[in-house]
Amino acid sequence: MSRKKIIAGNWKMNMTPTEAVELVNTLKPLVANDDVDVVFCVPAIDIIPAMEAAKGSNINIGAENMYYEDKGAYTGEISPAMLKDAGVKYVVIGHSERREYFAETDETVNKKALKAFEYGMTPIICCGESLTQREQGITIDWIRQQIKIAFLNIPAENAAKAVIAYEPIWAIGTGKVATTEQAQEVCQSIRSCIAEIYDEATAQAIRIQYGGSVSAGSAPELFAQPDIDGGLVGGASLKPEFGDIVNYKK
Numbered sequence: 001m002s003r004k005k006i007i008a009g010n011w012k013m014n015m016t017p018t019e020a021v022e023l024v025n026t027l028k029p030l031v032a033n034d035d036v037d038v039v040f041c042v043p044a045i046d047i048i049p050a051m052e053a054a055k056g057s058n059i060n061i062g063a064e065n066m067y068y069e070d071k072g073a074y075t076g077e078i079s080p081a082m083l084k085d086a087g088v089k090y091v092v093i094g095h096s097e098r099r100e101y102f103a104e105t106d107e108t109v110n111k112k113a114l115k116a117f118e119y120g121m122t123p124i125i126c127c128g129e130s131l132t133q134r135e136q137g138i139t140i141d142w143i144r145q146q147i148k149i150a151f152l153n154i155p156a157e158n159a160a161k162a163v164i165a166y167e168p169i170w171a172i173g174t175g176k177v178a179t180t181e182q183a184q185e186v187c188q189s190i191r192s193c194i195a196e197i198y199d200e201a202t203a204q205a206i207r208i209q210y211g212g213s214v215s216a217g218s219a220p221e222l223f224a225q226p227d228i229d230g231g232l233v234g235g236a237s238l239k240p241e242f243g244d245i246v247n248y249k250k
């Protein structure tokens, strides 16, 4: 089955609203490629100006996080309804930085993923092992557990539309990209896990990204792997290099 690639930038805590507009305007012509779904996941305050700046282009503006309740006394949080009303279609859930610095767990990831689907948005569900876990030889077990909990109570028709981002924590922002074999091995095991939870059709439909120091140099080989359907890109998504990553085939 051929799946459309999805290449998403995760801006993290970078870019003021003014800078966001400038960056979207700079990248707009560089990321034009209708063969790929292009998503810029931006800080909440940048969503509306970035959306305006991206009008008429192939860029989808996404969010980096959201809360799992509909509304209420949760000072500082962003609700799914707020994102939906702003026109957001993709939301990153459970990035390792959210897990490390903001106490997110597999359970909150599951709650957020369920909520994203309830509001018609596509979650980009992150998973990944630490260097210690890789050295202990428990990478696949760890990732399978993260996936099984993230997808609890999510029906197959929604799971098929989800995006999973495999991001080894040791490869994030370190310049140490996983080898193509390491990335493919884990992405393949994620697809097998989805097949076990659901069925082969769901496993073949779901899109799995690799993330962790993706660059214009590493993208072509990574994205040519049978179970890697694109990337979640941090640092390089803030630069014109992102255009080369999106156009990795040219």
Ligand SMILES: O=C[C@H](O)COP(=O)(O)O
Residues within 6 Å of the ligand: 010, 095, 167, 171, 172, 173, 174, 175, 211, 212, 213, 214, 232, 233, 234, 235, 236
């Ligand atoms: O969400 C993106 C990842 O954390 C990867 O970041 P990076 O490309 O800067 O390593």
